[in-house]
Amino acid sequence: MTDQARLNLLGMTRPQLADFFAQRGEKPFRAVQVLKWMHQRGCGDFEQMSDLAKSARAWLAEAAEIRAPEVVLEQSAADGTRKWLLRLDDGNCIETVFIPEEGRGTLCVSSQVGCALGCSFCSTARQGFNRNLTAAEIIGQLQVARQRLQPSEGQSRVVTNVVLMGMGEPLLNFDAVAAAVSLMLEDHAYGLSRRRVTVSTVGVVPGIDRLRETEPVALALSLHAVDDALRDQLVPLNRKYPLDQVLAACRRYVGRGGHHDRITMEYVLLEGVNDSPDQARALARRLRDVPCKINLIPFNPYPGSPYRRPGEAAIARFRDILVQAGYTTITRRPRGDDIDAACGQLVGRVAERARRGPSAGGERVPSGTAA
Ligand code: SAH
Numbered sequence: 001m002t003d004q005a006r007l008n009l010l011g012m013t014r015p016q017l018a019d020f021f022a023q024r025g026e027k028p029f030r031a032v033q034v035l036k037w038m039h040q041r042g043c044g045d046f047e048q049m050s051d052l053a054k055s056a057r058a059w060l061a062e063a064a065e066i067r068a069p070e071v072v073l074e075q076s077a078a079d080g081t082r083k084w085l086l087r088l089d090d091g092n093c094i095e096t097v098f099i100p101e102e103g104r105g106t107l108c109v110s111s112q113v114g115c116a117l118g119c120s121f122c123s124t125a126r127q128g129f130n131r132n133l134t135a136a137e138i139i140g141q142l143q144v145a146r147q148r149l150q151p152s153e154g155q156s157r158v159v160t161n162v163v164l165m166g167m168g169e170p171l172l173n174f175d176a177v178a179a180a181v182s183l184m185l186e187d188h189a190y191g192l193s194r195r196r197v198t199v200s201t202v203g204v205v206p207g208i209d210r211l212r213e214t215e216p217v218a219l220a221l222s223l224h225a226v227d228d229a230l231r232d233q234l235v236p237l238n239r240k241y242p243l244d245q246v247l248a249a250c251r252r253y254v255g256r257g258g259h260h261d262r263i264t265m266e267y268v269l270l271e272g273v274n275d276s277p278d279q280a281r282a283l284a285r286r287l288r289d290v291p292c293k294i295n296l297i298p299f300n301p302y303p304g305s306p307y308r309r310p311g312e313a314a315i316a317r318f319r320d321i322l323v324q325a326g327y328t329t330i331t332r333r334p335r336g337d338d339i340d341a342a343c344g345q346l347v348g349r350v351a352e353r354a355r356r357g358p359s360a361g362g363e364r365v366p367s368g369t370a371a
Contacts (some may be wrong), residue, residue, distance in 0.1 A: 004014060006065040010038060013182045014189075015322040024063075026056065032188045033367030038066050039139075039189035040132065042147050068140030069094070081336030084144055087111070088137055089242035092130060094167060096141040098149060098159065101333050105149070105163040111177050112168025115220040117202055118224075118236050121268055123302045124167050132173040142190060162192065165200045165220070171207025181215045182341065194218065200266065202235050203246035214251045220264040220295070221246065221251055225274050225287040234274070247290055255292045262328075263292045270299050280318045284325035293328035300334060 009017065017031035032049055044066040046057045069086035072093070075083050080100040087093050087367040097108040115122070116129035142159060153263040162184055164170040170177045177199065182191040184197050199211060199221040208219065225231040231238040238246075250263045263285065269275045287294075296319055300311040310318075315331060322329040 004329040007063060008067050008134075009034065009064050010044075010066050011137070011139055011176070011183075013179050013328060014136075014186055016179075018150070020064075023302050024059070025062065030056065031221075035183075035186065035188040039183060040188075042143060044068070045288060050166050062217045067136065068143040069137055071144055071148070074174070077336035079335055082145075083336065084148065086141065087146060088133075088304060090131075093176040094133070094137070094141075096145060096166065097336070100144055104160040105158050106163055107142060107145050107159045108163050108166050109138060110166030111164050111173050111182070115168050115174065117169055119202065119224075120234050120236075121224075121270060121299060121300045121307050123305065124318055132176060133168070133178035135176040135183075138176060139183045139189075140222045144186065159190075160192075161196045161198070163198045163220070164198060164200070169202060169204065170199050171201045171204040171211065172205055173212060178211075181217055185215070185217070198264065200238050200264075203241050203249070205241045205245050205249045206236070208246075208249040208253055216253070218264070219250070220266055221250060222266045223283075224266070224268050224270075226279075226283050230274065234270075243286075246304055247286070250290050250292070261291060263290060265290075265292045266297060267294060268297045268299055269310050269318065271314070273307060275310045275314050275318055277317060277321055280321035283323075284322055284327065287327070293330070296322075296329060 006022070009020070012020065014031055014035060016117055018028040019036060021030040021034075022028060030052070034049065037049045043049065046060040046064075046066075050055060050058070069088050071084050072087045073085035073325070074082065075084075082098040084091055084096050086096060092113045094110040094113060096110065099106045099108065110133065112132050113130035114127045115124045118125045142162065146157055151158050164177065181197055181199070184192050185194060194217045196218075197222050198218040200222060201207060202222045209220070211217070224234045224237065226243065228238060228242050231243060241249075254261065254263060266284070267274070283294075294314065299305075299307050301307070301309060319331055319365075320328050
């Protein structure tokens with residue numbers, strides 16, 4: 001049997017895997033065994049799955065495979081940030097970044113190759129949209145990180161948090177993202193709590209509602225402006241789903257059901273565009289009835305970018321207004337400076353590489369996006 005004909009089990013959810021085994025006359029608990037081998041032990045070889053019958057191992061090796069994207073480049077920064085350039089089956093490349101912090105380790109994963117949404121300040125937008133990642137390619141980023149990161153003594157896991165803040169719009173690749181998220185939460189796979197998995201969106205309203213109904217993990221909204229005219233320019237999807245609708249979806253998300261107490265509002269600070277004290281006050285007013293905390297992301301410039309990062313004084317002034325208005329406000333700092341692991345940069349470079357092939361230069365990564 002050729003490789004193409006084998007089914008990749010890596011991205012299958014527990015129910016999908018149980019079906020797969022049931023169809024072949026195997027007991028559903030085989031799904032749990034294989035999940036543990038794949039996601040807890042990082043094993044990709046059926047032959048090593050010692051608690052499966054020999055005959056089962058044999059037919060699995062014929063019919064199926066367990067395949068994560070291939071690492072083509074690995075870099076480590078002085079602050080412990082790690083990034084991997086991963087090659088997909090079709091030759092496209094994506095990057096995954098690990099950001100260690102006191103008491104936690106956050107993995108920033110991609111959901112698409114490129115992006116169709118065209119946000120004016122984002123380098124991924126310039127590359128356009130290539131394709132959605134499969135569930136296996138999304139969860140495979142965790143597999144790679146787990147294999148490459150050794151827990152230190154007394155530490156049970158290295159990746160404690162996952163943020164879908166790499167390349168792409170996760171809610172426009174809903175099914176694959178939902179399947180990968182269910183594996184992040186699944187006890188027999190990664191077993192992360194809902195609060196430790198964050199989906200970041202520009203505000204795809206139907207996707208926010210669907211996520212609430214199916215996999216209500218932590219939600220981050222890329223807000224960037226609270227005036228529709230300005231947000232239309234920065235985030236063109238705002239013309240389809242304007243602020244009132246997006247913020248209403250956020251209120252629904254945290255409301256009934258009580259899965260989450262707060263949304264994370266991401267706000268990229270662009271000098272002279274959305275960083276004035278008046279705009280900070282307008283932001284504070286507009287979010288009054290949305291349970292949230294605010295992440296300020298000083299713009300990360302990239303070659304040819306049309307915007308500038310505000311000075312430290314302007315950033316502090318903006319933050320202070322929000323803090324005084326009662327918001328928990330965090331200013332994100334770029335991580336992995338020495339390997340250029342800064343927010344929003346990775347993506348452009350990655351897409352460049354994706355087009356030119358993995359051998360081309362460029363050593364940028366996405367960001368210190370740890371929420
Ligand atoms: N499409 C999703 C996921 C990408 S998340 C979303 O937009 O939420 C990446 C975060 O980094 C978003 O908040 C995005 O607005 C921000 N970002 C993109 N380019 C940036 C840049 N050059 N500097 C700072 N932040 C950037």
